[in-house]
Amino acid sequence: MDPPNPAKSNKRPPERPKPDPKSHSSSSAASASDRPDTHPSSAKKPRPNHGPHHHKPGHERRSKPDTSSSSNRVVKASHVLIKHQGSRRKASWRDPDGVRISATTREAAVERLQQIREEIESGKIRFEDAATEHSDCSSYKRGGDLGPFGRGKMQKPFEEAAFALKVGEMSDIIDSDSGVHIILRTA
Template identity: 65%
Template sequence: MSSSSGDKVRASHILIKHQGSRRKSSWKDPEGAVISNTTRDEAVAQLKALRDDIVSGKADFNDVAARYSDCSSAKRGGDLGPFGKGQMQKPFETTTYALKVGEISDIVDTDSGVHIIKRTG
């Protein structure tokens, strides 16, 4: 893999924020009331359940992102668009680049919260 500007990936994600998140508010919890009372373990449990539904085909990734993600990308079904190296938090970037297109990650921790990532390009 070269590190040229053409070396971009595209991904969608679902973010669940929790007490340890850098910013404890989101588009669906502007006051941060829910986020401040959510432990990391609770956030992970919720995300694992959502991931199981997606992987088993019971739910669609984009629909789940639109409903549950604490990131404003929820409005786009979780789509973050294309990005290159150095644009995302390191664990997020490393995981995305390691996925094959169409693959969904396990739980990824960043300063923002816990995520599952789907590489789309």
């Protein structure tokens, strides 16, 4: 014969007697005026601080974005690129075979870009028009507009310069593996 299984037992545990709400004996627990109005499990208790709280992936708490120019997650910029013999790719829309670019020294590219920058600063030419006319980047079609980009999307020197600029500010000449640039932060 099998031992009795308590889970299958039809016996109920003995019921405890319910306290009489009208009874005011001194032996009872706290009187109604001494008891809290809420159930103990719903009482607010301070939560212990056990270090950083980890959220499920995709449920991270997000803080308000920092609006300072150097810490934005995304910027928008335009640029003028002048390639030279040290550029990683010698060809451009203006020089498909790279003949002119291969013959241009870095110093000559910087000098040319400095002249373009001075014309922009003096108001002689708009930045967009300078990019359309002089840039070796295919963004010339959009007046040098690169659109929005985040960190890690551009070459490091270019990215650092773009994120350091204030909206509407133009950079000094920036060197990258692509060539030399001037950057205008637009957003």
